[in-house]
Amino acid sequence: MPVFAGLHFRRLVELARKDRLAPLYIFVGEPAEARDKAGRILSVQEERGALIERVDLAETPPDTLPALLSSGGLFGPRRLVLAASGEVLSERPELAPEILRALSPGGVHLLLLAREFPEDHELYRFAEEKGAVVPLALQKGRARFLNELAERLSAEGKSMERTVAEYFLSLVGEDYAHFRNELEKVILHAGERETIRREDVEAVVVPAEEAALFLLGDTLLEKGPEAARGLLRRLLDHGEAPPRIEAALFTYFKRLWLLAHLVSRRPELLRERNFENFRRTLENLLKEVWTDKPPALLSRVHPYALFRLKRHLDNLSEERIPEIFEALYELDAALKRDFQAPERAFYSFFLRVYHLRGRAPLKEGSADRPAFAGALPGSGRGF
Template identity: 30%
Template structure:
């Protein structure tokens, strides 16, 4: 069931991306946009594309706000008539109003937003119960730019390499993504290193990936979970400390822990049903060559313990979003209690 819901979610996300791209292609824009999620590369890319449609970063029809912006100044920007154009774009990044109560004045204003302005909210996370979220959903367009699946990343990375005159086998691409992780920022950096390393050579080989691409945060999270399964809490905390030193966000680490525990739960279900490797890979949502590694790690957990970890991940995530728990402390509690 979990696997099927996951596929449905991915299909729905792709439809939203297609609709967003159609807005850009046709130049027919919603009054309000909310772009949120963990994939910063996509958020930056869509911001750039929208900005270009409204005359560019230095254009007369573009205003940018970040963080705790002054509401009077924001409304003034939205009320300003566009210069020789139908609309102007106002972007507000990281307002955090999608996770807490938005000012009544702002919500009332957005109900009657002038049709000469387009407001784009760009956030890390959003609570779907939030009044502002529901308002944007009713009057505008909401799109979650979450971590992408392997299929989408493979196609994107192959096109990235093709523009540089490079080709890659599907098995090598899977290895690259498994090693680099699913962050498009990180993956683009690894692709640039591979392009430079291979020089005039056309084909990117497995050996190039092994030589150039460094271990990623997901590998370290995998190590954390392994240490937890063996009762080595101190070592798990050491991995966590290393990730914080590398300036990885605790919320991202918590999300990866939750995903990893869910993968292990799905892996145990695959083992119980006696699934073949390729079928198991599709069900879990990983590359086929990652299945044996997950199967080995899953042996150290019971179904009940994994369900317990998942419940706690959700509980701590809710606590962070409600402001009742600091993100760093949430991960520490998950690892030590």
């Protein structure tokens, strides 16, 4: 059995239902996801009378694993041993021969969970040849859980339109446990209805912290102040602190400003509809504009987030963005100096920013331009 990823993992579960088990499975990736995937094989075998044992190698000396695998008779029930923190074994290569000898009779099967595992390790090579390697998180962004989402919906007799699925995945982020929890909530909320709608997602899904804060800027620019206020209320209701929301908005618009600067250097970026072409152009442009080290706000975010972010520049010119930082300065003052209620202060900010879309920038000296114009990051004024 070679490497099993994505939809191919289902084959391992089907084989387990037929008592066709590999001596060694290595699940490489996030612990919660690895435990969930391995648990599907365990549950199938438990129903068929197999004995299940669990051990965490971060808490139990790894030297004891060969003895644990060797215990039990040849003619007893089949045993499956789930070993968490398997990455510990990558530092103990001398244990590999003992572990493989313990697995050779065939009465016991090892499911090893590891955050990462070297491909040149003896256990990994054995799993590739005679066992199964299950790599997790091969993709980033919303594509990571796409197969899992389709599989779970199919099992529950549910469906989602593509746009709703993309919206759901954009909210839940890349934490597997959060993804599973929010998916269960959406399925339950839909009840007897087969099709899960966007309203179901909006009603019950709590966005991942990073996704929710990032989404606030998106919601404001795309749907307007009322929709942004609705999301703000949900963030506040779930205990999000106003200073963190304010800081997230600052980061969001700083990132948008930097992206606008790049677009001004390479206007075709704004019109590019193919993500791979956008990613390659962006990568080259970052090296061209910042030869030493590009800003972390651009280099540490997945390019897909920037690919989606650029759509807001159709209605918001680079020249207008400094006025957003002026509005942020006012927001900060309203919260910290004037002690305004958070919802009122943020809503005023939302109204002002949304009003900037599609308008020409105010000229210096205009009576409508705030007196604190220029209070931008790094200027010594502001936050």
